[in-house]
Amino acid sequence: MTFGRRRFLAGTGLVVAAAALGSCTDGGDGESADSPDGGRPSEADLDFLELAAGLEALAVETYQGSLDAAAGGKLGEVPAAGSEFLQVAHDQHDEALAALNGILESGDREPVANPNTAARESVVEPGLASATDFLSVARVVRNLESALAATYLRAVQSDLQVNEIVRAAAGIQATGQKRVAVLSFMIGEFPSPDPFQRTDAAITA
Amino acid sequence: MRMPLLSRRSLLAGSLGTAVTALVARPAGADTPRDIQILQTASALELAKTAAYQRIVELDSLGKGDKFLLTFLETTRNQHGEHAAAFRAQTTALGGAEQGQPHPGVQEIVEEAFAGTTTALDAIRLAEQLETIATQTYLENTTQIDDPVSRQLMASVMGVESQHAAMHRVIAALLSAGSPELIALPVSPAELPAAAGSVATPDAIEPTAHAVALDSGVSTGGAGQGE
Numbered sequence: 135m136t137f138g139r140r141r142f143l144a145g146t147g148l149v150v151a152a153a154a155l156g157s158c159t160d161g162g163d164g165e166s167a168d169s170p171d172g173g174r175p176s177e178a179d180l181d182f183l184e185l186a187a188g189l190e191a192l193a194v195e196t197y198q199g200s201l202d203a204a205a206g207g208k209l210g211e212v213p214a215a216g217s218e219f220l221q222v223a224h225d226q227h228d229e230a231l232a233a234l235n236g237i238l239e240s241g242d243r244e245p246v247a248n249p250n251t252a253a254r255e256s257v258v259e260p261g262l263a264s265a266t267d268f269l270s271v272a273r274v275v276r277n278l279e280s281a282l283a284a285t286y287l288r289a290v291q292s293d294l295q296v297n298e299i300v301r302a303a304a305g306i307q308a309t310g311q312k313r314v315a316v317l318s319f320m321i322g323e324f325p326s327p328d329p330f331q332r333t334d335a336a337i338t339a
Numbered sequence: 340m341r342m343p344l345l346s347r348r349s350l351l352a353g354s355l356g357t358a359v360t361a362l363v364a365r366p367a368g369a370d371t372p373r374d375i376q377i378l379q380t381a382s383a384l385e386l387a388k389t390a391a392y393q394r395i396v397e398l399d400s401l402g403k404g405d406k407f408l409l410t411f412l413e414t415t416r417n418q419h420g421e422h423a424a425a426f427r428a429q430t431t432a433l434g435g436a437e438q439g440q441p442h443p444g445v446q447e448i449v450e451e452a453f454a455g456t457t458t459a460l461d462a463i464r465l466a467e468q469l470e471t472i473a474t475q476t477y478l479e480n481t482t483q484i485d486d487p488v489s490r491q492l493m494a495s496v497m498g499v500e501s502q503h504a505a506m507h508r509v510i511a512a513l514l515s516a517g518s519p520e521l522i523a524l525p526v527s528p529a530e531l532p533a534a535a536g537s538v539a540t541p542d543a544i545e546p547t548a549h550a551v552a553l554d555s556g557v558s559t560g561g562a563g564q565g566e
Contacts, residue, residue, distance in 0.1 A: 211529070213528040213529045213530075213531060214531070214532065214533035214536070215528060215531035215532065215533055215534075215535040215536035216528055216536060217533070217536070218533040218534070218535075218536030218537045219536030219537065220536075222536065222537045222540060223540070225543075226540065226542075226543035227543075229543035229544070230543050230544060233543075233544065268528065269528070272528075283498060287494055287495065287498055290481055290490070290494045291487075291490065291491040291494055291495070292487075292491075297482040297483075298482070300481055300482050301478065301479070301481070301482045301547070302544060304478045304481045304482075304494060304497065304545075305478060305542075305544035305545040305546070305547075306543070306544050306545075307494070307497075307498055307501075308474055308478055308497060308498065308501040308545035309501070309540055309542060309543060309544060309545050311498040311499070311501040311502050311505070312501050312502060312504065312505035312539045312540045313505075313539075313540060314502065315501075315502035315503075315505040315506050315539070316505055316506070316509060316535075316536070316539045316540075319506065319509065319524070319526065320526070320528045320531070322524060322525030322526070323524075324411075324414075324524065325411070325502060325505070325506045326411075326414070326415065326418070326499055326502040326503055326506065328499065329417075329418040329421040329422065329499060330421075330422075330425075330492075330495040330496060330499060331494075331495045331496075331497075331498030331499055332495075
């Protein structure tokens with residue numbers, strides 16, 4: 135973890151969400167103006183956070199694996215911009231994971247440490263196993279980032295109840311979309327082909 | 340209270356461009372006047388950006404390099420036109436007046452940027468600033484807007500504005516490095532400076548410090564009246 139959990143929460147406004155969730159666990163009935171239903175996370179909120187944390191853990195694992203492969207010479211000559219991207223993305227997914235786990239703990243759920251296995255098998259492993267250069271890795275992580283961003287978008291559009299959790303999900307979605315654009319550019323594809331972000335690639339479990 | 344929106348979500352899945360006209364009136368959310376203000380402000384932002392991009396693509400200082408830069412700018416301009424149309428349609432779907440004027444605060448930023456000699460780097464930095472304002476405004480709006488369809492639209496547009504901002508940061512980095520030839524598609528990743536791998540994503544979670552006020556671009560006369 136790069137930073138402490140409180141710093142994440144403060145930096146992203148998620149301390150409000152944590153406080154709101156905490157107030158719901160002590161039997162209090164105070165209403166929060168920051169949520170349409172008084173700050174109480176629904177089961178759907180918490181279920182989504184668990185899914186998202188598992189996906190962030192998968193991203194951390196995938197980027198770490200890519201960095202290890204690069205360091206071990208398995209990807210040939212990795213471009214400077216590529217190395218920079220892999221490291222920054224790894225660290226930021228680690229930050230996102232810590233932030234999500236912070237909210238989960240405030241909601242009396244266990245933090246998530248294990249990567250999402252379904253997405254690992256369907257999105258990551260098929261491409262990463264045969265990757266021998268940076269561009270191959272870039273295609274894999276671009277697809278993973280697309281899937282994560284679509285998952286956050288779908289949740290923001292439908293599942294989430296607490297506004298600070300919406301803000302967190304949308305904030306992670308926005309950064310994920312930035313990564314998708316840069317990776318697409320690096321692999322030779324147009325960085326923003328769709329006028330409206332799609333949810334086709336969203337992960338459900 | 341949020342509700343499952345499978346039928347409306349289907350309108351937003353895939354290309355929303357073809358679904359804009361399908362965003363029909365539906366029961367309003369808990370705070371319709373505020374939702375209309377948010378949509379009018381979003382419309383005003385998109386109109387200001389569309390006009391700004393038009394001025395940018397006409398700049399001689401963009402040069403005659405790889406056609407990718409011009410294609411990217413023109414595509415982005417057109418996407419903002421689609422966003423404006425979608426926001427305006429959704430405004431009327433909620434019973435509000437369409438906003439047909441650019442956002443005054445953003446327009447001021449644009450005019451200031453074009454007041455002197457505008458280099459390609461100046462223009463890209465302006466575009467990045469506008470996209471960041473839009474991204475962070477729409478991000479904040481996702482927590483403020485009650486109408487479910489409007490929020491679906493807001494979040495979907497936000498994801499694309501974020502991509503625009505990212506590419507402008509990369510392009511600005513390449514211009515600043517004196518490497519305009521690398522603003523090309525396809526590009527050779529090996530030639531990109533290290534900064535190209537990190538400049539687009541300074542934050543793990545997008546902040547909202549640059550968001551404009553949700554009512555800063557309402558139609559003259561208020562949320563429910565004509566322009």
